[in-house]
Amino acid sequence: MLIGREVTVLGAGVAGLAVARALALRGAAVTVLEQADTLTDIGAGLQITPNGARVLRSLGLGDSLSGAGLRAKAVQLLDGETGSKVLRIDLAELRPGQEYRFVHRADLIALLADGAREAGVEIRLGQKIAEVALGGDKPRLVTEAGTEIRTGLLIGADGLHSRTRAALNGPVAPFFTHQVAWRATLPEKPGGDPEARVYMGPGRHLVTYPLRGGTLRNIVAVEERRNWVEESWRLRDDPLALRLAFENFVPEVRDWLARVDEPWLWGLFRHPVARRWHGQGGVILGDAAHPTLPFLAQGANMALEDAWVLSACLARHDEEAAGLAAYQLAREARVRRIVEAANANARNYHLTGMKRDIAHLGLRAIAALRPAAMLGRFDWLYGYDATAI
Structure with a gap:
């Protein structure tokens, strides 16, 4: 059903560019609307973990990923005040077949944008959207300049302050x-x-x-x-x-x-995971659907997973509504688990007093006796393969 299907994506971030390429490779006619005038990004790093790397490689961007990011060899937890080692996880030794990379966000955006354009996606910059209206014959967008745009399927990859999410769920105040x-x-x-x-x-x-x-x-x-x-x-x-x-x-x-x-x-x-991810000709993914705190390095990786699963579900079902429902069903429980795990890390990194001493002692014992056990706790996260869906 995707061949020739007109799709408009709001947002040229990781989620928007990844889903644009994924859909275009399956035959959709995709346009990305981005509010910025250039595809530059404030300098910052992110981590691509094996679950995200699998998606990039399945999108045909594996060589670009290898060129853009250093392959991580280890993760170390240290006491910030004394410098003593609490735990070291040797990724190269314990998970030699899995790919962990450190990537500059601007470099990831660039490789995804190149990949989207190569697949035939049109990226239109300087498109500041003031209003998103769902329902009727087609979703309707209004720019800040007053121009009205009618779209085919509307994909909201418009981030934390997503207008598409608000159109589906109403306003929700974060805390x-x-x-x-x-x-x-x-x-x-x-x-x-x-x-x-x-x-x-x-x-x-x-x-x-x-x-x-x-x-x-x-x-x-x-x-x-x-x-x-x-x-x-x-x-x-x-x-x-x-x-x-x-x-x-x-x-x-x-x-x-x-x-x-x-x-x-x-x-x-903290924002709640959206209750409704799709409806009335629109669908959301990435931060628009499930914002997360940055304590598990999974924001970009979840966006990549979403992009693959959304495109696969739409391609697999004859009816768009069925494909969108299958997408939310496939993703919601997993992203909720990831968001909660990130929340837990926020607490664990900042322990004080006796709780901190006990926690660090336990981690040191794990490192000495069963070094693979700590990483094994996250097999559910890094071992997940969205491309198998």
């Missing part, structure tokens, strides 16, 4: 988690180990890993606080505030933060 995150990238000399490090401390933690062949260091630093911060990816903060938040951490962390000139800051909010 502040009382956590904020800074992010930054720093120039680095290549040659360090390609591993992710998590420095944990009371009420705060910092994650770092290399990007672009080791020439950049990605930093995400999270602090608990009572003050509300706007939910935005585009706020700047005083670097002194970041340095003060981690002044009791080990020298290597303080040295990195001393080199940060203008960190980006965003407040972390």
Whole structure:
């Protein structure tokens, strides 16, 4: 049913570009509408885990992924105040057949955009949508300039503040988690180990890993606080505030933060998983359907999974409504589990007092006695193959 089907995708992020290529490869005529004037992205890193890498390779973008991202060898959890090792997971040794990569977000967007265009997708920039109306003969979009656009199937990949989600579910107010995150990238000399490090401390933690062949260091630093911060990816903060938040951490962390000139800051909010993912000619995926906190590195990976499963379900069913229903049924339980696991990590990284000592002691025991056990706890996550659906 997809051959020649007109599809409009709102948003040229990871979810939007991935679903655009997936549908175009199956014969759909896909147009992507993006509000930005250029497909640039604020510098930040992300992790592509095996479940996301499988989708990229099945989309024919495996070589591009290999060229864009370092292959991760290990993950280390450390006490941020003493530097002592809590746990090290050797990915290369324990999961040699699985692919974990560190990728600059801008590089992932670029390879997905190239892949979408190569498959015949039209990407239209500068399309700021003010209104999304579902129902009637066709979904209707109104731009900020007042232009009306009628679409075929409308796919909302329009992120946290999705107008498509609101059209399906009505407005839902998120709530502040009382956590904020800074992010930054720093120039680095290549040659360090390609591993992710998590420095944990009371009420705060910092994650770092290399990007672009080791020439950049990605930093995400999270602090608990009572003050509300706007939910935005585009706020700047005083670097002194970041340095003060981690002044009791080990020298290597303080040295990195001393080199940060203008960190980006965003407040972390929790949104419920959408109740309705489809209806009246529209469907949502990625952050529009199930926003998640960044404590399991699964936002981009879930978006890639969604893209594949949505396109496969639409291709498999003769009726569009049946395909959309099958898509939500296939995805909803899994993404809810991932979102809750990310919420749990937010708590576990910031333990204090006796709870922290006991937790770290337990992790050290696992590392010494059964090093594969910790990674095995996430086989349900990384072993999942969306392309088998």
